[in-house]
Amino acid sequence: MRVLLTGGSGFIGSHIALLLLENGYDVLILDSFINSSSNVIKRIKIYLDSKDIKYKLETINGDIRDKKLLDSIFINSINENKPINIVIHLAGLKSVAESLIKPLNYWDVNVLGSLNLLLTMKEYECYSIVFSSSATIYGLCESLPIREDHKISPVNTYGKTKVAIENMLYDLYKSNKNLWKIISLRYFNPVGAHPSSMIGEDPIGIPNNLFPFLTQVAIGRQRMLQIYGDDWETNDGSGVRDYIHINDLAEGHLASLEYLNSKDSCLEFINLGSGHGYSVFQIIKQFEISTGCKIPFSIQSRRDGDIAKCYADISKAKRLLDWTPKRSLEQICLDGWNWQVNNPNGYS
Ligand code: NAD
Ligand code: UDP
Numbered sequence: 001m002r003v004l005l006t007g008g009s010g011f012i013g014s015h016i017a018l019l020l021l022e023n024g025y026d027v028l029i030l031d032s033f034i035n036s037s038s039n040v041i042k043r044i045k046i047y048l049d050s051k052d053i054k055y056k057l058e059t060i061n062g063d064i065r066d067k068k069l070l071d072s073i074f075i076n077s078i079n080e081n082k083p084i085n086i087v088i089h090l091a092g093l094k095s096v097a098e099s100l101i102k103p104l105n106y107w108d109v110n111v112l113g114s115l116n117l118l119l120t121m122k123e124y125e126c127y128s129i130v131f132s133s134s135a136t137i138y139g140l141c142e143s144l145p146i147r148e149d150h151k152i153s154p155v156n157t158y159g160k161t162k163v164a165i166e167n168m169l170y171d172l173y174k175s176n177k178n179l180w181k182i183i184s185l186r187y188f189n190p191v192g193a194h195p196s197s198m199i200g201e202d203p204i205g206i207p208n209n210l211f212p213f214l215t216q217v218a219i220g221r222q223r224m225l226q227i228y229g230d231d232w233e234t235n236d237g238s239g240v241r242d243y244i245h246i247n248d249l250a251e252g253h254l255a256s257l258e259y260l261n262s263k264d265s266c267l268e269f270i271n272l273g274s275g276h277g278y279s280v281f282q283i284i285k286q287f288e289i290s291t292g293c294k295i296p297f298s299i300q301s302r303r304d305g306d307i308a309k310c311y312a313d314i315s316k317a318k319r320l321l322d323w324t325p326k327r328s329l330e331q332i333c334l335d336g337w338n339w340q341v342n343n344p345n346g347y348s
Contacts, residue, residue: 002026002082003257004073004126006064006117007090009036011201012132012190015250016088017057018044018199023254026056026082030073031091032063037347040199047198064091064113067120074124086128086260088253089117092161096136096305097208099158110161111168118172128181130256131169133162135188135242135273135310144277145313148186148269156305166269173267180267181260188242188273188312190249192332193339200339201246202346210280211243211332215340218293225295227280229302234309238280242273242311245327245335255321273312274325283329290333 003020007013008029014036020027021044029041041059048055062069077084092110093099099106114131121129138146139153154160166184173180191211193200206222207213216222230237252272260266278286284295317323327335 001085001257001261002028002077004028004030004084004087005090006030006087007092007132009033009038009040009059010090011036012187012246012249013090014040014044014199015194015246016090016253018047018194019247019250019254021048021055021057022051022053025257027058028073028077028084029057029059030062030064031059033061035093035204037202039347043198043347047196064117065109067116070116070120071123074120074126078124084124084126086130086257087117087121087126088130088257089114090132092132094158095208096156096158099156099161103157106157106161107164110158111164114165115168118168127179128260129169129183130253130260131165131182131184133166133184133186133269134159135186135271135312137163137166137186138310140307141310144309145275145311146271147313148271148316170267173265178265181263181265182267183256183260184269185252185256186269186271187249188244188271188310190246191243192245192247192327192335194247195335195338197335197338197342200336200343200346202343210241210283211336214283214287214295215336217295218287218291218337219340219344221344223296225284225297226300227297228300228306230299232302232308234279236279236281239306240277240279240309240311242275242277243283243329243332244272244274244325245332248274248325248327251326252317252321252323255317255323259321268316268320270317270320271312271314272317273314275312275314277309277311278329286329287333287337290330291337293337
């Protein structure tokens with residue numbers, strides 16, 4: 001089974017790549033490295049070699065918007081008698097804040113890039129895709145936990161591009177219900193790192209998200225954590241989110257591939273989260289207990305565009321994919337911390 005993994009060098013993609021390779025999949029990574037390091041690929045190889053695992057991994061440095069490149073990837077795969085059976089599509093831009101400042105970049109990379117990819121897949125008769133969508137598409141939560149049939153109402157450009165791609169996938173499936181096999185996974189908050197500390201999250205510049213910021217405070221790269229509001233309508237006043245261990249998320253992709261393989265055709269939109277909500281204060285407390293680090297923090301005003309609470313109903317993923325998240329919040333803190341300690345400057 002040969003998988004084209006776009007964005008395979010990024011935070012999520014690298015963990016999926018490693019898991020697929022460990023499970024005998026032949027993986028072709030396409031990444032422009034605009035938000036990741038080529039050291040990721042070296043690390044994956046070192047890890048697999050250290051475990052004496054035989055693997056088939058190829059990497060192409062390129063852009064999903066480059067149609068000629070995509071054509072050549074599919075043509076070469078066919079000519080070399082190792083056609084791409086399935087695509088896991090993660091490549092794209094993911095910063096909510098940046099998407100508000102540079103909206104056209106997000107429509108270009110995320111939407112036109114995905115359109116390009118789907119056009120090429122259709123041309124070369126590859127009809128199976130797992131797409132990385134986001135909980136951002138739900139916007140303001142009207143009911144918790146959030147089910148897949150919750151209203152879709154994104155409040156930022158990034159989320160709107162994810163909805164546009166989901167709509168594209170929907171229309172494509174409806175155009176020939178016997179042909180396409182499609183899963184759109186709506187991720188909540190993927191955090192932590194691989195337990196080996198060989199791969200993990202390495203944001204460029206100052207992290208926007210809670211977890212990488214927290215580990216950088218713990219290692220001394222940032223002075224203190226700013227908590228964006230302690231007056232939310234939550235138990236302790238800080239924001240509540242659904243944090244899922246990155247390896248649980250990766251396993252959700254493996255389960256999705258197995259599900260697609262068992263089907264003649266399908267279209268499913270599926271939440272991937274832990275199913276639990278934790279507040280910022282709870283995260284800090286658990287991190288301090290698990291690692292022994294003290295996290296200095298200050299309370300700031302609410303961040304624009306934030307919401308009080310968001311956590312997933314994951315019963316659909318459990319039912320359809322036979323998948324359950326296995327790692328605790330403690331494991332998330334430990335693995336995230338070990339990654340940061342062993343790689344204080346990330347991959348550089
Ligand atoms: P990431 O930035 O670490 O990974 C994305 C990868 O795509 C990077 O390696 C980047 O270099 C590559 N890329 C970007 N534009 C490209 C292009 N035009 N052509 C080829 N490669 C390109 O991000 P991530 O956290 O691993 O996220 C992966 C996917 O999951 C994204 O689509 C993101 O929107 C989605 N997602 C992420 C989160 C999250 O919290 N991390 C949550 C929900 C959804
Ligand atoms: N948060 C915070 N300080 C930070 C980053 C985030 O207090 O430096 C809060 C944020 O307000 C939210 C939670 O932590 O309540 C998770 O934020 P993150 O950006 O990680 O995820 P998202 O809000 O995109 O789900």
